[in-house]
Amino acid sequence: MFLATSLRSARATDIVVQAGAGAKWLLYSGAVPAAGGALSGNTLLATLTAGATIGTVSNGVLTIGAITQTNANHVNGTPTFARLVTSGDVLVGDFSIPGDLSWSGQVANGFDVAWSGTITEGNQS
Numbered sequence: 788m789f790l791a792t793s794l795r796s797a798r799a800t801d802i803v804v805q806a807g808a809g810a811k812w813l814l815y816s817g818a819v820p821a822a823g824g825a826l827s828g829n830t831l832l833a834t835l836t837a838g839a840t841i842g843t844v845s846n847g848v849l850t851i852g853a854i855t856q857t858n859a860n861h862v863n864g865t866p867t868f869a870r871l872v873t874s875g876d877v878l879v880g881d882f883s884i885p886g887d888l889s890w891s892g893q894v895a896n897g898f899d900v901a902w903s904g905t906i907t908e909g910n911q912s
Contacts, residue, residue, distance in 0.1 A: 790847075790908070790909070792846055792847050795846075795847025795908035795909070796844050796845070796846065796847050796908070798847075798908045799844040799847060799848065799849040799906065799908050800844045800849075802841070802849055802871075802879065802880065802906065803840055803841055803842060803843075803844060803849065805873070805879050806837070806840075806841045806871055806872075806873060806879050807873050807874060808837075808838070808839045808840065808874065809836060809837065809838070809839075809873075809874035810836075810837045810841050810871060810872065810873055810874060810879065811834055811835065811836050811837070811871070811872050811873075811874065811876075812834070812835040812837070812841075812854065812869045812870075812871055812902070813831055813833075813834050813869065813870040813871075813872060814831070814832045814833045814834075814835070814866040814869050814884075814894060814900075815829045815830060815831055815832060815866060815867065815868055815869070815870060816829065816830045816832055816864040816865060816866060816867050817829035817830060817867060818867070819867065819868040819881055819883050820881060823878050823880065823881055830862055830864060831862065832861060832862045832863075832864045832866055832894040833856060833861045833862070833866075833894045833900045834856065835854045835856045835900060835902060836854070836856065836874075837852065837854055838852065840852065841871070847907060847908040848905050848906070848907045848908070849905060849906040849907075849908075850903075850904075850905050851902075851903050851904045851905065851906070852903065853901065853902070853903040854901070854902055854903065855899055855900070855901040855902075856899065856900045856901075857899050858896065858897055858898055858899055858900075860896075861894050861895065861896045861897075861898070861900065862894065862896060863893065863894065863895050863896055864893060864894055865890075865892075865893045865894070866884050866890055866894060867883070867884055868881055868882060868883050868884055869881070869882045869884060869888055870882075882906065887906060888904050888906065889904050889905075890902070890904075
């Protein structure tokens with residue numbers, strides 16, 4: 788499958804639009820649920836709240852703006868996926884770590900979480 792850069796950019800932009808201002812990245816450990824399904828046996832490690840937008844889009848790549856969340860009830864662990872929700876907690880999507888998103892290190896209680904990354908819309912041939 789080949790997707791034009793304009794289409795890949797439109798898809799990435801739609802993620803930004805659907806998330807809206809004040810969207811939240813919920814970092815979880817455990818198995819990624821199927822297609823935005825219910826969480827089962829997952830542990831919420833940290834919640835990172837974006838500002839006015841989650842990031843910017845160029846050439847089919849969503850660059851997630853740097854987010855730093857001060858320690859506020861973080862749970863120790865290594866994230867295996869991030870759930871993106873609106874400020875009103877409406878599901879936008881689930882993103883595997885590693886795979887869809889990169890992450891290095893662990894979430895640790897007593898330490899701030901700083902994160903940024905990219906989501907590249909697929910262009911397979």
